[in-house]
Amino acid sequence: xxxxxxxxxxxxxxxxxxxxxxxxxxxxxxxxxxxxxxxxxxxxxxxxxxxxxxxxxxxxxxxxxxxxxxxxxxxxxxxxxxxxxxxxxxxxxxxxxxxxxxxxxxxxxxxxxxxxxxxxxxxxxxxxxxxxxxxxxxxxxxxxxxxxxxxxxxxxxxxxxxxxxxxxxxxxxxxxxxxxxxxxxxxxxxxxxxxxxxxxxxxxxxxxxxxxxxxxxxxxxxxxxxxxxxxxxxxxxxxxxxxxxxxxxxxxxxxxxxxxxxxxxxxxxxxxxxxxxxxxxxxxxxxxxxxxxxxxxxxxxxx
Amino acid sequence: xxxxxxxxxxxxxxxxxxxxxxxxxxxxxxxxxxxxxxxxxxxxxxxxxxxxxxxxxxxxxxxxxxxxxxxxxxxxxxxxxxxxxxxxxxxxxxxxxxxxxxxxxxxxxxxxxxxxxxxxxxxxxxxxxxxxxxxxxxxxxxxxxxxxxxxxxxxxxxxxxxxxxxxxxxxxxxxxxxxxxxxxxxxxxxxxxxxxxxxxxxxxxxxxxxxxxxxxxxxxxxxxxxxxxxxxxxxxxxxxxxxxxxxxxxxxxxxxxxxxxxxxxxxxxxxxxxxxxxxxxxxxxxxxxxxxxxxxxxxxxxxxxxxxxxxxxxxxxxxxxxxxxxxxxxxxxxxxxxxxxxxxxxxxxxxxxxxxxxxxxxxxxxxxxxxxxxxxxxxxxxxxxxxx
Numbered sequence: 001x002x003x004x005x006x007x008x009x010x011x012x013x014x015x016x017x018x019x020x021x022x023x024x025x026x027x028x029x030x031x032x033x034x035x036x037x038x039x040x041x042x043x044x045x046x047x048x049x050x051x052x053x054x055x056x057x058x059x060x061x062x063x064x065x066x067x068x069x070x071x072x073x074x075x076x077x078x079x080x081x082x083x084x085x086x087x088x089x090x091x092x093x094x095x096x097x098x099x100x101x102x103x104x105x106x107x108x109x110x111x112x113x114x115x116x117x118x119x120x121x122x123x124x125x126x127x128x129x130x131x132x133x134x135x136x137x138x139x140x141x142x143x144x145x146x147x148x149x150x151x152x153x154x155x156x157x158x159x160x161x162x163x164x165x166x167x168x169x170x171x172x173x174x175x176x177x178x179x180x181x182x183x184x185x186x187x188x189x190x191x192x193x194x195x196x197x198x199x200x201x202x203x204x205x206x207x208x209x210x211x212x213x214x215x216x217x218x219x220x221x222x223x224x225x226x227x228x229x230x231x232x233x234x235x236x237x238x239x240x241x242x243x244x245x246x247x248x249x250x251x252x253x254x255x256x257x258x259x260x261x262x263x264x265x266x267x268x269x270x271x272x273x274x275x276x277x278x279x280x281x282x283x284x285x286x287x288x289x290x291x292x293x294x295x296x297x298x299x300x301x302x303x
Numbered sequence: 304x305x306x307x308x309x310x311x312x313x314x315x316x317x318x319x320x321x322x323x324x325x326x327x328x329x330x331x332x333x334x335x336x337x338x339x340x341x342x343x344x345x346x347x348x349x350x351x352x353x354x355x356x357x358x359x360x361x362x363x364x365x366x367x368x369x370x371x372x373x374x375x376x377x378x379x380x381x382x383x384x385x386x387x388x389x390x391x392x393x394x395x396x397x398x399x400x401x402x403x404x405x406x407x408x409x410x411x412x413x414x415x416x417x418x419x420x421x422x423x424x425x426x427x428x429x430x431x432x433x434x435x436x437x438x439x440x441x442x443x444x445x446x447x448x449x450x451x452x453x454x455x456x457x458x459x460x461x462x463x464x465x466x467x468x469x470x471x472x473x474x475x476x477x478x479x480x481x482x483x484x485x486x487x488x489x490x491x492x493x494x495x496x497x498x499x500x501x502x503x504x505x506x507x508x509x510x511x512x513x514x515x516x517x518x519x520x521x522x523x524x525x526x527x528x529x530x531x532x533x534x535x536x537x538x539x540x541x542x543x544x545x546x547x548x549x550x551x552x553x554x555x556x557x558x559x560x561x562x563x564x565x566x567x568x569x570x571x572x573x574x575x576x577x578x579x580x581x582x583x584x585x586x587x588x589x590x591x592x593x594x595x596x597x598x599x600x601x602x603x604x605x606x607x608x609x610x611x612x613x614x615x616x617x618x619x620x621x622x623x624x625x626x627x628x629x630x631x632x633x634x635x636x637x638x639x640x641x642x643x644x645x646x647x648x649x650x651x652x653x654x655x656x657x658x659x660x661x662x663x664x665x666x667x668x669x670x671x672x673x674x675x676x677x678x679x680x681x682x683x684x685x686x687x688x689x690x691x
Contacts, residue, residue, distance in 0.1 A: 027626070076528060101496050101526035102418060106455045109423045114456075144625035144656060159571025161623040165678065168623075168654065185570055187498075187523075188423045214571055217420040240574035243559075243581045244590070247389065248542075251555035251570025251592040253525060254420070258499075260438030281582055282575035283679035 002134035002179045003154070003199040003206070004092055004123060005068065009138055012060050012090070013038045014081050015072035016048050020096070024072065024142050031145040033138040036064045057088040068092035070131065070140045078127060079104035082190075086112050086122050094140045095126035095190065102253065105188040124190025128253065129182035130160040141182065143167075151176015153289060154200035156193055157212035158185050158219070158254070162240060162282065166210055169286025175293065178206040185214070185252025193223035201231050208234045208293050210285060211276070215241030216255045216262040224270035234296055235276045236289045239267045304522045304533070305540045307352045309401045311520040314495070315502070318487040321511045322518075325403035327352070331378040335370060337402055345369065346405035349376040351397040354540055356436060356519070357387035363397070366405055373402065391560075395542075406514060411504035412471050413437055413448075414485065416492040424452045425492065427459065427485065429467045433504030433516075459489035473507065481513045495533070496526025545589075545608050552604050554593060561586025562689050564609035564618040564647075566602070568593050568627070576621045579678060585686035588615045593622075602635040606643055617689035619681055620651045629653045629661030637668045648673060648688035652681035 011028070015021035016038025025048070029035045037052045037060050044055030054060035057069065069090050073081045078100035085093045086108075105127070112121060125132055131141015135148035143160075147168045153175050157163040163182055170177060181196050183189045193211060200206045209231070213220040220239060227235055241250060242264045249256040257263050271278050279288040306314070312322045324344065326337035338347070347370075351363035358364055363385050365376040377400050384394035411433030419426040431447040432440055441448060449470055453459045464485040465478070473481050484505075492500045501519040508514050527533060541547035542558065549556030555570060559577075563585045567573035570592045577587040589612065593605045609618055622632050632653060640649065650673040653661045665672045673688060675681035 023626075075525065099525045101529070102498065102523045103425075103455065103493060103496055103526065106418060106423055106425060110455050142626060146656075147625070157571070159569060161567075161569030161625070162571030162575050164623050164625050164655070165572055165575070187418060187420060212571065214574060219421070222421060238575070240571050240578060242578040243587055244574055244577070245557070245559065248557050248590075249524075249555075250557060250574055250590050253523070255570060255574070259415075259417075260441075281679065282572075282579055283677060283682075 002137065003196070003203050004132060004179060004181070005134050005138050005140055007032060007137040008034065009068050009092070009140070010034050010036050010064065010066045011140055012036065012057065012064070012066040012069040013072065014057065014069055014085065016040060016053060017043055018072055021072035022048060024070070024096070027145070028070070028139055031139050033140060036066055057084045057090070061088045061090065066090065068140060069094065071095045071097055073097060075099035079108050082108050082124065083111065086115065091122050092140070093122050093124045093190070094131045095124065095184070096129070096131060096142055097126070098128040100127045100186070102187045105186065105190070109188065109190065125181060126184040126190060128186045129184030130163060132179060132181040134179045135177050143180070143182070147171055148180065149176040151178065152205055152207040153177045153210060154203065154206040154208070155180035155210045155212070156196040156200070157182050158214050158252070159212055159240065162212055165282065166212055166238070166285045170210070170289060173286045173290050175286065175289055178203060185254050187217070187254040189254070192219045194226045197223060197226055197231055201233060206233065208236070208289060208296070210289055211235055211237040212285070213237065213239040213267055214252065214255050215239070215244050215250065215257055215264050215267070216252070218261065220267035221270040224274040224276065227276060228274040234292045236279060236285065236292055237271045237276045238279045238282055238285050239264055239271070240282065304524055304527065304536055305354050306520045306536060307354065307399070308350065308517060308519070309352055309399070310536065311518040312515060314491070314520060315515050315518050318491045320484055320487060321514045323403045323406055323514065323516065325401050327399050327401055328377065329381065329399045331374050331381060334374050334377055334402060338370060338373070342402060342404050344404045347373045348403045348405045349373055349380065350401040350403060351380045351385050352399040352401055353385055353395045353397060355387045355389040355395055357389050358385065361385055361387040363387065377402070406506070406511065406516070407509035408506050409509060410507040412506070413440070414488060414502045414505045416488050416500040417498065419450070419452055422452055425455050425489070426453065427451045427467060427489065429471055431471055433506060437503070453489070455493070458493065459486055461486065473513070477507060477512050484513055495530060496523045497521065498523045545611055549608055554591065554601065554605055554608065556608055557590040558612065559587050559589055561588045562614050562616040563685055564588045564612065564615040566591050566593055566605050566609060566618065566620045568622050572621065572623060576619065576678065576682070579682040580619065580686060583682045583686045585682070585689055588612055599635040599638045603639040603643065606639050606645065610643070610645065615647060617648045617650065617685050618645070619685040620649065621678060621681060622653050624653060624655030624658070624661070627655070628657045629655050630657045630664060633661035633664040637664060637670065640670050650675060650681050650685040650688060652676070652678060
């Protein structure tokens with residue numbers, strides 16, 4: 001088991017003939033992902049490698065039975081590409097594109113919510129993130145596959161390379177991962193921590209959770225509230241940006257302490273209040289998880 | 304991207320919002336002519352034009368009764384470094400001042416339009432007290448603040464604006480004008496891809512009714528491609544020449560006060576690297592995300608930015624090469640180091656694809672790189688190197 005994707009997920013790539021799209025489509029296939037076609041307006045009827053390319057997502061879905069998409073289109077077309085995928089009833093939309101205007105995302109999310117009857121809204125992962133991976137089965141995104149190994153730790157993060165760092169630490173300590181989800185570094189992510197935590201909590205294969213946050217917004221505080229009320233599995237967290245100054249955007253569009261909101265201290269306080277094991281040192285995220293899992297193991301044996 | 308008060312007011316004025324009569328000057332001797340041409344009324348307010356908030360308390364806003372005092376106030380402010388609660392002890396230089404007609408204030412409010420990040424919806428933040436920082440008011444008197452989310456596809460609706468205006472308690476003869484102004488703020492927020500439209504205070508004046516007495520506009524950098532008319536402001540608000548340069552070449556860079564330069568790929572890892580340096584007793588000199596590619600050219604530009612800061616005594620390069628191969632990153636670092644004559648110690652931590660090859664290239668380069676096999680070791684070594 002895993003969350004959101006597995007070896008049977010049938011994936012389209014929007015922007016498959018572009019530089020990033022074609023490179024990563026090839027990488028995904030090499031990892032074992034079932035990439036079954038691509039979409040590039042104006043290139044319908046051609047082929048990328050041996051896979052069919054379509055003009056529209058609707059056509060691609062009709063012809064291939066795809067259920068997920070990975071979006072690599074330029075930022076100015078990103079919002080529309082998401083809407084096209086949602087309108088074609090894909091259930092998982094993964095957006096790698098960086099630089100989609102925040103108000104485009106606000107409108108896209110609002111529209112998707114209005115269109116979808118309760119319970120069947122597509123899951124939107126990203127934008128501006130690495131995507132997601134179920135180690136040993138499939139990846140939809142741009143993360144290097146080899147740093148992962150199958151196992152029982154769920155990872156959810158607002159970051160890209162910092163997630164690789166954490167995953168690599170876990171893998172080296174023998175802690176494999178169930179699924180790793182990069183929700184992205186934007187102001188308005190499609191999915192936030194809470195929804196992913198809920199999926200990990202329900203997933204039988206996931207035994208522990210690593211959450212990687214950063215300054216800006218209140219997603220970590222909301223995650224803490226959810227963890228306190230609903231998560232029974234052990235959670236380890238790291239929050240980047242203890243040394244970040246106020247009112248300065250730290251690379252990610254969403255990583256900014258503005259109007260006094262989104263400070264490192266507030267997030268750490270909230271997470272500690274929810275009994276999350278907070279790693280102060282980014283180099284010890286894996287060790288912290290190992291320690292927590294060992295303690296849990298002891299506790300379970302004692303019962 | 305931020306605008307100065309006078310630039311923001313010009314945009315608000317184009318939305319139909321009344322603003323006080325005013326003129327911008329960069330030298331005190333321009334004041335008499337500017338007054339005659341654009342203001343013409345007393346009393347006068349002289350306001351330092353800086354991006355940081357908290358100007359009033361810091362002496363950046365001066366009310367004067369005559370021209371002679373206005374000239375001396377402008378002379379005092381221009382060229383001075385203004386230290387406000389938001390600037391840090393070194394302050395920021397005042398390059399221009401805004402000379403404005405002083406109005407008779409009957410009541411002051413706060414209006415902010417921004418995205419509610421937890422709901423993913425735009426909202427209007429309204430407060431019954433204006434002229435104070437909204438964060439402070441939120442702590443001291445939260446009942447004086449009300450937020451109203453609105454539908455991004457429909458925009459702020461007139462009934463919502465009426466509810467806000469009624470709640471604020473504006474006198475009935477000014478309510479319609481106030482409603483129209485609120486609708487204009489919300490429309491402008493969307494039209495220009497703003498991330499913040501803040502009018503503080505939004506004041507009820509005897510002379511003009513509701514007026515934007517101060518204004519702060521911040522734009523979403525990701526939306527700027529739709530607004531070529533704003534491109535002139537793109538680097539003007541950078542806090543240092545290095546930040547302006549970084550924006551031009553597309554590298555994320557934020558200057559800080561420490562002695563350890565950082566070059567990292569990825570924003571989260573870059574912040575974590577700064578945090579780790581601090582944990583080991585050092586102070587980071589900057590945030591720098593060199594981006595996903597990190598080719599020779601980008602690495603060289605990044606080194607230039609870091610080394611332009613005279614306080615840097617050692618540099619830490621932390622690259623987690625995933626898709627990007629470590630041997631190529633190493634070649635980029637070696638190439639940049641060879642052509643640039645880097646005089647400070649350079650600690651390099653590489654991880655990822657072809658890492659062994661990358662480390663070997665660094666060691667065999669004869670350029671004296673200090674290498675580390677993990678983040679923790681790298682941070683410890685760079686702190687030692689910066690404080691021998």
